[in-house]
Amino acid sequence: MGINFRKETFRDDFTFRNSPENIRRFPFPYHEDAYMYSVNIEPHVPGPKNSVFEHLVDVDEHYVSEMQDRAMVLAEDPLRCQSLPHMTLAGWDLLELLMTEKAASYPEHFSLTREGDRWHWINRPLGIDDTFTFGDVSTLPYGPMEYITRQSQGDFAILDQRDNNLWMDAGMITTQADWSLDFDIGMNFFEWHAPVPLAHEMGVFTRALKFLTNIQQGKPARRLNWTMTINPRLDTSPENFHKWGSDRLTVTPENVGEKVHLRVELQSFWRLPRSNALVFPIRCYLLKMDELVTVPKWARRFHRVLRDLPVELAEYKGLTRYRQTTVEWLSKYDDGAPTSPGFSPD
Amino acid sequence: MKTILSRPVYGTLSPQAGKSHLLIADAEGASAILDLAKKAPEDFFAHAHIMFIPGRTGDSFQASLKALKPAQYYEGPSVAAALPRLNWTLANAHMGLRMYLAGTEGLIGQMMQAAIEAGIDPASIQTEHRGSWARRIQCVHCKGITENVTTQPATCSHCGLLLLVRDHYSKRHAAFQGVCINAEDPTEIPQTEEIFR
Known part of the structure; x- marks a missing residue:
């Protein structure tokens, strides 16, 4: 019994969709009928079976197609993957973390055999079978961070910790929402979050930094963030904004269900053992409105959240052009009944 | 003015204790050097190197800057033209060099970049914005x-x-x-x- 990997696209003809089982495991991010910023960090521990938290590094039915999309992004724009010279050791740390987690959680798809520094890695879904020397960059086809993140869903930011701050000094960022690694690389925690409205004044980043710099090895943490995307496009980079921005004008009452997606980021935070860096995987999950409304509680709640969202947040998340159309479409699925507390579908 | 946290905060130049001083300015930034001079000890400019890019201010500051009698005075047409000289100066600098940057954000930012690449602690560099906010x-x-x-x-x-x-x-x-x-x-x-x- 393994994962049935879908063959689908996140560009051009946009054939991405979720199977019914995958809809049920979507990490719906609102625990009540309203949304406001909060630090909302919790321990990243294994969760219920058939949820995205079942394994600490989640692999799902979109894995193979997402990795193909990443390879296309990198071929067009190699600057999406950058690592400052002092971050190579952290790259090896990340490679070890992802290989060991994947091999332990999904033995039918991945295997890792270690004899001293000689490592043998098999990634069956992507058809990779490599033997290399851990710590020797010349034995891999890419740097260690690039090598393993070409095989791992989600973006990855690696943060160096020094001077009581975190520094965005390496990353593989191909599915980002409105930030550029090439621009932000080398910035500290407050600098790269500088454009976020409201949250600085609320002290969110000061508290978050304090929490993150205290993360211990073996005790990762996580939080959810969300935005919306028109079409199931993974590469919503600012680099290509002039190519995809006009998607936002294409939403009509007839196509909301197919075109408008809730985009949830599962962000997790891990201390790396050798480098003492933090790695910050940002995993993106997409859900079509047609798929969302198959869960009545989520349909009611998302209608209320989107309708009542503060204007600044809607603007920052880029929802302004299609928010009203989407709210009206969702209202058909909201009979005003109360919703149960918590994230679960009921 | 409301600003955001990724943007540098600029101060006011003041003379620092040091063996030598590298002062770089463009356009109205020259006036920050002239104001610093009023507070500087007598022998300050005997160990100073001024690099100046006049830009839109034409020839209005040169005479006053030269009157400070810096050990070295340079005038250049652009930041790009000045960078090779700056890089040489930084590569050959001794301990105790103090850096002062004044003028537009573009000048301060690019000179700061060169200094960081040369291994100078950015916190030790004095900056002051003057003139255009271009x-x-x-x-x-x-x-x-x-x-x-x-x-x-x-x-x-x-x-x-x-x-x-x-x-x-x-x-x-x-x-x-x-x-x-x-x-x-x-x-x-x-x-x-x-x-x-």
């Missing part, structure tokens, strides 16, 4: 840098896209970020205003 921007799309941007929006001098000039600033690029302002609807052409003066 911005140096990196186009997030084509990655080209456009100098001396005074308008919002601004046209990328490389790819021609109409860019929203953001306040988000990268010290590594010494530039603000420019993002296509009409990506959602390219037929919308917002009015251009001269706001970074």
Whole structure:
């Protein structure tokens, strides 16, 4: 019994969709009928079976197609993957973390055999079978961070910790929402979050930094963030904004269900053992409105959240052009009944 | 003025204890050096190197700067032209060199970049903004840098896209970020205003 990997696209003809089982495991991010910023960090521990938290590094039915999309992004724009010279050791740390987690959680798809520094890695879904020397960059086809993140869903930011701050000094960022690694690389925690409205004044980043710099090895943490995307496009980079921005004008009452997606980021935070860096995987999950409304509680709640969202947040998340159309479409699925507390579908 | 946390905060130049002093300014930045001189010990400029890029101020500051009698005085047409000399100076600098940067954000940012690459602690560098608030921007799309941007929006001098000039600033690029302002609807052409003066 393994994962049935879908063959689908996140560009051009946009054939991405979720199977019914995958809809049920979507990490719906609102625990009540309203949304406001909060630090909302919790321990990243294994969760219920058939949820995205079942394994600490989640692999799902979109894995193979997402990795193909990443390879296309990198071929067009190699600057999406950058690592400052002092971050190579952290790259090896990340490679070890992802290989060991994947091999332990999904033995039918991945295997890792270690004899001293000689490592043998098999990634069956992507058809990779490599033997290399851990710590020797010349034995891999890419740097260690690039090598393993070409095989791992989600973006990855690696943060160096020094001077009581975190520094965005390496990353593989191909599915980002409105930030550029090439621009932000080398910035500290407050600098790269500088454009976020409201949250600085609320002290969110000061508290978050304090929490993150205290993360211990073996005790990762996580939080959810969300935005919306028109079409199931993974590469919503600012680099290509002039190519995809006009998607936002294409939403009509007839196509909301197919075109408008809730985009949830599962962000997790891990201390790396050798480098003492933090790695910050940002995993993106997409859900079509047609798929969302198959869960009545989520349909009611998302209608209320989107309708009542503060204007600044809607603007920052880029929802302004299609928010009203989407709210009206969702209202058909909201009979005003109360919703149960918590994230679960009921 | 409301600012954001990625943008540098500039101070006021004041003479520091040190064996030698490297003072770099463009345009009205020269007046910050002249003001520092009023507070400086007598032998300060005997160990000073002034690098000056007059820009829009033409020849209005040269005589006063030279009258400070710096050990070395340089005048150049642009930051790009001055960088080889700066890099040589930093590479051959001794312990106890103090750096002072004054003028536009573009000058301060680029000189700071060169200093950081040479291993100088940025916290030890004095900066003061004077003169134009013209911005140096990196186009997030084509990655080209456009100098001396005074308008919002601004046209990328490389790819021609109409860019929203953001306040988000990268010290590594010494530039603000420019993002296509009409990506959602390219037929919308917002009015251009001269706001970074």
